[in-house]
Amino acid sequence: MRISVPVNHNFYEEAPILESTLSKSFDVNKSGVKHLQKLFSSVYELKLGAEQLKQVKVLNFKSKRNKIFKEDEERLILKLYSKEKEEKEYYIQTGLYAGILFHKGCKINITTRYGGAFLKRMLNFVNDIYVDNEQIQAKKDETENQFLFIIAHLFIQSLEKVVVLGLPQQYQKQQERSQKVRGSINFSDYLKRDIPFQGKLTTTFRERIYAQEIVDVLYLALRKLESVFGKEIHSRLLGLCQLLKQQYSGCFVNYETIQKAKRHQSIYNPMYRGFKKVLEYAEIILLNKDLMPDYEKQNLTTSGYLFDIAELYEIYLEKLLSRNFPEWFVSGQVELPIYQKQFYHRSFFPDLIMKHKTSGKIIVLDAKFKRIEMQNRDVDRADLHQIHSYSGYYKNELIASGLIYPLSKKLNLDKSHSNSLYGNDNNNIGFIVDGIYVDENQTMDELIECENRFVKRMTQLTINY
Incomplete structure (x- = not known):
């Protein structure tokens, strides 16, 4: 069910x-x-x-x-x-x-509610892998493919980073019978077979080989993604894909194989430690359908x-603002300690802080991945209290604060922007409820245009600094 x-x-x-x-x-x-x-x-x-x-x-x-x-x-x-x-x-x-x-x-x-261009765009910013090509989409319109799409990008991003140092390898003892001496001579074999000497010796040596379980898991994970999303999904890993294909054992990967790969001694080597996370993502990709009945039982x-x-949305906004406001430091989840000498000490973690590189002025923002249609109840009381608490922390440095949503309706600035904090006109600190207009059926170009409009509105807050 x-x-x-x-x-x-x-x-x-x-x-x-x-x-x-x-x-x-x-x-x-x-x-x-x-x-x-x-x-x-x-x-x-x-x-x-x-x-x-x-x-x-x-x-x-x-x-x-x-x-x-x-x-x-x-x-x-x-x-x-x-x-x-x-x-x-x-x-x-x-x-x-x-x-x-x-x-x-x-x-x-x-x-995620927004599974089309918006989800792809957020992943592009998070992973710095730009796959805006509309061809990259699930071949079947299944809701679980949305989750698989996200895991795919995390897997590819992680794999791309760790594979710079090569695939995990281990030493394995090998035997070879030839005219050349490689490693040590197997004297017991020599006494049995090579008296009188016939020109060949059996030698034993250690050779570095790829960890077969890890190769098989990575190869089949990439093949599965290709079957769902097309070859474009791993276009930046074509060289690795060819290597994995050459080294693949040809055996089907089952649950036990995945566990062996995750416990393989080679990934305890500091050089290959990053493969632990890669193999976790590969496990999710391979289990997503092939072994699901075991979970359903x-x-x-x-x-x-x-x-x-919510974290995905925060990182997306952080990178979007960083790219468009080079004169400002944009930081996510900055810790603001309060009452550190008292027993009731706490820390605030505003989602986004923009700090001007010259003047030191501050804009504090909270990202809210919630549906908003410009009705009073859309802005939770707790969210409103939270952003005003952050605003109070910065005192004289603050020039604006606000809540940033994925918008379901286009903005009416008179109703969503205030020229003063609390709206009482006794200060010059702006307060906004703003965001990027998102529609399930919009194209990537339409979404980027909505981003540009948001950036222009944000520019009005920073124009004097």
């Missing part, structure tokens, strides 16, 4: 599923309806740091993120529950983690793969 739902879904309980529409909503038969009713019968809530996450791989785009949310145990991933009303209502809520979960025989696809534990879509 499969359920597909976007990130940040149903926050206000605005989309309940009525009991009478369960079969139609999930396209299931009567036994499927009973399974769903059982699934929603008790409240199931999965949060960051929960015990159930032990079998779930949470992937981050940068390690700093783990530190920031180390003490934050309240980040919602998924919540399933029901309410007794005139007609029973079923609810699915999601946070800002996208991916695939397996729970009680049900496969839950949490999608698990009824007792929640398993799967997730990534932080």
Whole structure:
């Protein structure tokens, strides 16, 4: 049974599923309806740091993120529950983690909501791999391909970096019978076979060879990506692909082979340490379909793969602003310590800080990967309090602050920009709710044009500095 739902879904309980529409909503038969009713019968809530996450791989785009949310145990991933009303209502809520979960025989696809040009564009900025070619897309329109597309880029980026030093190799003892002496002579063989001497000797020597399990896993992972997205997906690794093809053993990779590759002694060599992460991504790519039935049979534990879509959006904005504002330092997740001598000490982590290289003036921004249609409730009270807390920290250096969203409607500047913090006209600090207009069906060129409009609006904030 499969359920597909976007990130940040149903926050206000605005989309309940009525009991009478369960079969139609999930396209299931009567036994499927009973399974769903059982699934929603008790409240199931999965949060960051929960015990159930032990079998779930949470992937981050940068390690700093783990530190920031180390003490934050309240980040919602998924919540399933029901309410007794005139007609029973079923609810699915999601946070800002996208991916695939397996729970009680049900496969839950949490999608990014924006799976077209916008997802590709964010990955381009994060990985510095520009694959704007519209040909690079899944051959089948399946929701899990969105997750596979992201893992593919992480895999290719990581592989491209570590392969500079070559593929993992190890020494293996070899024997050779020839007229040349290579290594040491095998005297026992000599006494048995070479008296009288016939011109050939058996020698034993050590030779460096590629780690076969690792070669096989990498080769088949690239082949699988090629079958889903086309050859363009690994166009920057053509030389490596040829080498892997030559060294491939021809054997099918199963779960045991993947585990052997991940535990191979060669990757404990500091020179090849980066392959640990590459092999983790390769495992996800290969298991994504080939061995999925093993996961679907698990009824007792929640398993799967997730990534932080909010982090992806933050990094995208950070690099977009860095490219377009060279006179400013643009930093993500800067730590702002407060009350460090008191027992209630804390640290703030604003998503984006822009600091002018000459004047030292500051613009502080928070990236919010949430659907916004320019209604009052779209801007959460907690988000508004948070950005104003960051603004207060910088005092006299601050010239503007704001919240940056992927926009579902075009901006009305009079309603979304304020000339003063708090809107009370007793200061010259600007406050904005802004972002980049995103549509599921827009082309890459249309998205880039929307980026340019956003950059122009940001330029108005910085024009005097």
